[in-house]
Amino acid sequence: MIESTSTVPLVKLNDVGRSFWEGGQERVVLAAVHLRICRGEWISLLGRSGSGKSTVLNLISGIDLPDRGKVIIAGTPLNDLTERQRTLFRREHIGFVFQFYNLIPSLTILENILLPLELTGSLTREGTTAARDLLAEIGLSDRANSYPDYLSGGEQQRVAVVRALAHRPMLLLADEPTGNLDAESGLQVLDLFTRLVRQTDTTMILVTHSAEVAQLADRIMTIKEGRLMATSLGGEAS
Numbered sequence: 606m607i608e609s610t611s612t613v614p615l616v617k618l619n620d621v622g623r624s625f626w627e628g629g630q631e632r633v634v635l636a637a638v639h640l641r642i643c644r645g646e647w648i649s650l651l652g653r654s655g656s657g658k659s660t661v662l663n664l665i666s667g668i669d670l671p672d673r674g675k676v677i678i679a680g681t682p683l684n685d686l687t688e689r690q691r692t693l694f695r696r697e698h699i700g701f702v703f704q705f706y707n708l709i710p711s712l713t714i715l716e717n718i719l720l721p722l723e724l725t726g727s728l729t730r731e732g733t734t735a736a737r738d739l740l741a742e743i744g745l746s747d748r749a750n751s752y753p754d755y756l757s758g759g760e761q762q763r764v765a766v767v768r769a770l771a772h773r774p775m776l777l778l779a780d781e782p783t784g785n786l787d788a789e790s791g792l793q794v795l796d797l798f799t800r801l802v803r804q805t806d807t808t809m810i811l812v813t814h815s816a817e818v819a820q821l822a823d824r825i826m827t828i829k830e831g832r833l834m835a836t837s838l839g840g841e842a843s
């Protein structure tokens with residue numbers, strides 16, 4: 606059951622812990638993580654390589670489950686769902702943007718964008734029109750029937766952003782979305798996030814290594830030694 610009141614945080618992590626075992630040794634990646642994210646908020650997640658940023662995204666999207674604590678998205682405790690239910694929940698309510706675009710090479714640009722609508726059984730004529738409008742907005746109308754390999758990295762990533770938002774997810778998870786782009790393409794993608802995510806009031810968690818990119822968010826969090834800390838725009842963790 607999805608809660609819809611705006612006073613309820615969209616994302617809640619209650620005392621979440623996650624460890625991995627390697628060679629008989631336990632590696633504690635997340636110790637006791639607490640997090641609240643409101644609807645419409647944009648959070649940047651910083652942290653050194655291996656600190657657990659992707660692990661946090663995997664837990665929030667229900668790809669992974671915590672060893673202890675609870676992950677609650679829009680009032681739904683993910684631990685209480687079966688794997689199949691978590692997959693359906695993720696498909697319907699969460700959009701993803703990855704560092705390496707992850708467009709499907711055998712599908713055209715338009716087909717890639719429409720895929721989340723197809724997977725959730727919500728593909729309509731209006732949805733196709735909206736997807737074409739978004740393609741126009743990112744200046745790629747004439748590439749609707751091209752295949753991803755024919756587009757530059759920056760163009761592919763702009764398509765990936767539009768695809769992630771096509772089914773109007775309530776939560777967008779972006780894992781280093783500008784990490785593989787040159788400065789100019791990176792700025793275009795960030796501009797697109799700023800316009801589309803803000804316009805649609807989507808909640809976003811953006812993983813980045815860049816303090817400059819992080820500062821576009823409403824709030825910055827840093828993972829250090831298994832804990833999440835609020836970080837000031839000046840860069841100091843508190």
Ligand SMILES: Nc1ncnc2c1ncn2[C@@H]1O[C@H](COP(=O)(O)OP(=O)(O)OP(=O)(O)O)[C@@H](O)[C@H]1O
Pocket residue numbers: 625626627634652653654655656657658659660661
């Ligand atoms: N499925 C797994 N099995 C074993 N160890 C894992 C698994 N997933 C993650 N880890 C380990 O957990 C730690 C955190 O990984 P994670 O990918 O979350 O880090 P990250 O902060 O996203 O790193 P990067 O910035 O390099 O992408 C790493 O030491 C990683 O090796």
